[in-house]
Amino acid sequence: MSIVDTIRTAISALAANKLRSSLTMLGIIIGVTAVITLMAVGQGSQKGVTESIRGLGSNLLFIRPGQSQASNVEAAVYGGQALTLVDTDAEAISDPEKFPYVEGVAPQIDFEGALIAGGQNTRTTIIGTTPDYQYVRDFYVGRGQFISDDDVSRKGLVAVLGHRVAQTLFGDSDPVGKSVRLAVGPGGMITFNFRVIGVMEPKGATATGDEDDLMFIPLPTMQARIPILRNPQGLSNVFQISVKVRDRDDFDRAEKEIAVLLRERHNVDKDDFVILSQTEVANLKAAETEISQTLWAAMAAIAGISLAVGGIGIMNIMLVSVTERTREIGVRKAMGATRGDILRQFLVEALMVTMTGGGIGVVLGVTLSMLADGRTILEQSVRAEVSAVAIILAFGVSVVIGLFFGIYPAFNASRLNPIEALHHE
Amino acid sequence: MVKLTDITKVYRAGDVPVPALRGINLEIQEGEFLAIMGPSGSGKSTLLNILGCLDNPTSGTYELDGLKVSALDEEQLAVIRNRKVGFVFQSFNLLRRLPAVEQVELPLLYRKVANRRRLALQALVDLGLGDRLAHRPVQLSGGEQQRVAIARCLVTNPALILADEPTGALDTATGHDIMRIFQRLNVERGITIALVTHEREVAAYAHRTVHLQDGQIVSDEANSSPKRSSTAAERPLGSDAGSEASTP
Numbered sequence: 001m002s003i004v005d006t007i008r009t010a011i012s013a014l015a016a017n018k019l020r021s022s023l024t025m026l027g028i029i030i031g032v033t034a035v036i037t038l039m040a041v042g043q044g045s046q047k048g049v050t051e052s053i054r055g056l057g058s059n060l061l062f063i064r065p066g067q068s069q070a071s072n073v074e075a076a077v078y079g080g081q082a083l084t085l086v087d088t089d090a091e092a093i094s095d096p097e098k099f100p101y102v103e104g105v106a107p108q109i110d111f112e113g114a115l116i117a118g119g120q121n122t123r124t125t126i127i128g129t130t131p132d133y134q135y136v137r138d139f140y141v142g143r144g145q146f147i148s149d150d151d152v153s154r155k156g157l158v159a160v161l162g163h164r165v166a167q168t169l170f171g172d173s174d175p176v177g178k179s180v181r182l183a184v185g186p187g188g189m190i191t192f193n194f195r196v197i198g199v200m201e202p203k204g205a206t207a208t209g210d211e212d213d214l215m216f217i218p219l220p221t222m223q224a225r226i227p228i229l230r231n232p233q234g235l236s237n238v239f240q241i242s243v244k245v246r247d248r249d250d251f252d253r254a255e256k257e258i259a260v261l262l263r264e265r266h267n268v269d270k271d272d273f274v275i276l277s278q279t280e281v282a283n284l285k286a287a288e289t290e291i292s293q294t295l296w297a298a299m300a301a302i303a304g305i306s307l308a309v310g311g312i313g314i315m316n317i318m319l320v321s322v323t324e325r326t327r328e329i330g331v332r333k334a335m336g337a338t339r340g341d342i343l344r345q346f347l348v349e350a351l352m353v354t355m356t357g358g359g360i361g362v363v364l365g366v367t368l369s370m371l372a373d374g375r376t377i378l379e380q381s382v383r384a385e386v387s388a389v390a391i392i393l394a395f396g397v398s399v400v401i402g403l404f405f406g407i408y409p410a411f412n413a414s415r416l417n418p419i420e421a422l423h424h425e
Numbered sequence: 426m427v428k429l430t431d432i433t434k435v436y437r438a439g440d441v442p443v444p445a446l447r448g449i450n451l452e453i454q455e456g457e458f459l460a461i462m463g464p465s466g467s468g469k470s471t472l473l474n475i476l477g478c479l480d481n482p483t484s485g486t487y488e489l490d491g492l493k494v495s496a497l498d499e500e501q502l503a504v505i506r507n508r509k510v511g512f513v514f515q516s517f518n519l520l521r522r523l524p525a526v527e528q529v530e531l532p533l534l535y536r537k538v539a540n541r542r543r544l545a546l547q548a549l550v551d552l553g554l555g556d557r558l559a560h561r562p563v564q565l566s567g568g569e570q571q572r573v574a575i576a577r578c579l580v581t582n583p584a585l586i587l588a589d590e591p592t593g594a595l596d597t598a599t600g601h602d603i604m605r606i607f608q609r610l611n612v613e614r615g616i617t618i619a620l621v622t623h624e625r626e627v628a629a630y631a632h633r634t635v636h637l638q639d640g641q642i643v644s645d646e647a648n649s650s651p652k653r654s655s656t657a658a659e660r661p662l663g664s665d666a667g668s669e670a671s672t673p
Binding site: 333 | 499503506523532536537
């Protein structure tokens, strides 16, 4: 029998039992949908990490205060609040004679504060930094202007708002030229009025946090207005110095020479700072998301099991179907159907079920992934990206399941003795 | 046409061998109309299965149309069934979900022929079923179902038609209609027919009657005056079925 006739015969047999065929298909549909959706979410979270690493800017070194514990980088990042770095360290690093390969240096202090403007208020991260920040971090002002050298030298009360902060406080109206009130200290006792000079471009989340939920002010303004940040020597501390290196090849050299300089300046035997490369920061972030990725992978595996269960359902129904249609098989054999004809007929039926189910599952899975992408589900923002691999894999697995679970019933059917089959009641 | 030599068939019921045929020697000439009679358990169905290449004999040789069938394997037998043999069963054995025209196309599916649909329509029209093409078995009367089954075996242009109690499930009048169709296929188209029955009236249409008992041929008689159908030769085959009331 030709393959077209075989397929037509299979369709007519399946159509004769519509409810049964669709219920059998349902197992495969659910399995494929789940596998595709969960794989898409896993892939999406992976992509989110990659993008956030890229979002940091490029060729960056981060200098943070802390004990030298190369083996325990994490402690330096999360626990290292010894405040050993000062803004003159940053100035020393930006000396072009000593460090010709350094393109830009941006020291920063960040802390939580409340902002009030008009009737609105919000809590956000306030970053005190210098004009270089834009360039070093690859993160530019979208409207108005960024902190200027002039703002720095006059310790001006000017602020640049993150994209979302601007929206929260001012809605659609232009915040440039308006004023925001910053409240800091216990109970927000100390307040300052800042004039908004710019709004940053939207950027989204990167490895160092949500870059739209920020406010930038000049570093000296912050140091001058918030005395608790001064250290006993009377110098002004910074929490982090970002250094942009011109060429990737100079990375190791920069790291070594900056370390030497800082050791000299701080006059210590044991390093009281840590230099992290961009990749190291990214790795820390990646380790965090790895757990959730493992979770998604496990869920996709469970969905895979449901596919296998669907396959068992198909085998069950096919076995019943062969028994029910024993007489039909006898008639077909009497008319000249070979074993191969009968085997193919039942195998194609099983394949039609799994392939149709797989196809519907792919459509549903892709639709669900697209619906889920960018939404917040269970307080987690979900990124979903359907890959061709996931589609091919899920569909391929359902075809394999059709073959695997269809072959035994089909083989049984093909081996029926035509005389006994014809007399089957 | 058909030559059986020392055919035996032994079934096994557990460890006990049950002989169904014990040394059958039988020749059927081309164009013959043979009736096989005998009591239940005499081996007539087994004989028909072997003739129809559904089963291989335990020993002995079977030649069909010059081909030594008893030496063929299962796959080759399937091809022979498709090319040479047409079956008509007591219980019609039509497939429940197919319309008449697709029933008739069925044997052609297993032989790659073009214009299947045209051949099937022709066979159905020949049997007077031109207005029943799209009917499913449940929508047809018993006689119509058996005529669909005959059309199904005619469509392949078989050398040999084997009928196992073809009138057994029909009332007497319809049974005679069906027998007249067989007779005319034999006379007008020269198709060789072997028919199993336990009714003398049915066997009376054949040229020759073979009696079986306990797996052996006990008598082989020619019928010098087979029962004649009164119809004229130019009438279509199906018009013999006029006495039967058909359901819409």
